[in-house]
Amino acid sequence: xxxxxxFAIFDLDGTLVDSQEGILRSFRSTLDELGLNPxxxxxxxxxxxxxxxxxxxxxxxxxxxxxxxxxxxxFYAASGVLLCRLYDGVPAMxxxxxxxxxxxxxxxxxxxxxxxxxxxxxxxxxxxETVSGASLDGKLTSKIDIVGEALAHLQPAEPRKVWMVGDxxxxxxxxxxxxxxxxxxxxGYGSRDELAASGAEILIEDPRELLELExxxxxxxxxxWVHLLCPTCGVxxxxxxxxxxxxxx
Numbered sequence: 001x002x003x004x005x006x007f008a009i010f011d012l013d014g015t016l017v018d019s020q021e022g023i024l025r026s027f028r029s030t031l032d033e034l035g036l037n038p039x040x041x042x043x044x045x046x047x048x049x050x051x052x053x054x055x056x057x058x059x060x061x062x063x064x065x066x067x068x069x070x071x072x073x074x075f076y077a078a079s080g081v082l083l084c085r086l087y088d089g090v091p092a093m094x095x096x097x098x099x100x101x102x103x104x105x106x107x108x109x110x111x112x113x114x115x116x117x118x119x120x121x122x123x124x125x126x127x128x129e130t131v132s133g134a135s136l137d138g139k140l141t142s143k144i145d146i147v148g149e150a151l152a153h154l155q156p157a158e159p160r161k162v163w164m165v166g167d168x169x170x171x172x173x174x175x176x177x178x179x180x181x182x183x184x185x186x187x188g189y190g191s192r193d194e195l196a197a198s199g200a201e202i203l204i205e206d207p208r209e210l211l212e213l214e215x216x217x218x219x220x221x222x223x224x225w226v227h228l229l230c231p232t233c234g235v236x237x238x239x240x241x242x243x244x245x246x247x248x249x
Contacts, residue, residue: 004100004213005181007156009147011166012108012115012133013047014188016090017122022080023047029075030068031058047189048168050109050134050141066138073111081114086122087187089207094127096211105130107150109143109170112136130154147174165210166190169198183210 013019027043038058046054051069060068097104105128108115112133119125130153132146140146147164156162164175167188175182176199183202184195195203204210 004097004102004211005161005163006101006158007103007105007154007162008097008210009105009107009150009154009162009164009180011048011164011168011171011188012106012110012118014167014190015165015171015185016086016106016124017084017118018087019084019118020044020047020189022076022083025083026072026076026080029079030072033071034060034068044189048109049170050143052141069138073114076114081117082121084118084122086124087207091124093207093210094124096208098127100211103154104128105150105154106132107143107147107164107174108133109141109146110134143170143174144177147178147180151178163210167195169194172198172200 010016013023024040024043024047027046031037036058042058046057049057051072052065055065055068055072056062094104106115106119108131110118110133112131113136115131115133116125119128119131125131130150132150132153134141134146140149151159151162154162159179160181162178162180163183164171164178164180165183165185166172166175167185168190172182172184172195181202182198182200183204184190184192184200185207186192186195186203186205187207192203202213204213
């Protein structure tokens, strides 16, 4: 990869948008009704997965999940959805990719109507050709399937000319499933270890670094700000580390 891709698909929460306040408020309101009081750190770790999975991790039984998720969405629609902001550097990054001819989409575990509402509210909806998210009927919730829907709209000729940019392992694994280039962001809700362990090929610390990735690959070595992970051993590659000669950890 020596140039910017033809396509880029972005996760929403934790990647483009800091939506923590509204999500945590909605979690708290829902869980208060159930008599549950997990720590903020525990709740923050649940931002990103499908809601059914997050609530299951909190001990909600399968037969109760649909009702609890619906109650969460009631709270979120009423008082949480617009408690969000774009991360610093995101508007400049999106504008820069658009100028360079990169076609963009969003693939999020957030319900698709909420995702469109957030993007419109924050003034960036026009950058994206497609927005895929959890369906209103509850039939589409898997991140793999949601990314697949975005790809069906964008119709790239080659998967490796598509970046999937996200902050959690679900984004990376969906990217790998579809044969895309998984890029992990370090400003969101996931950790460096989580992203590396799930197979991210590149880690970045600032949205604007996406615009400079093509420079990182000229000559084969990354510049200092980009973390290009060896697919064999998982360490950050440098001038002395050749992936094609790596024998593993």
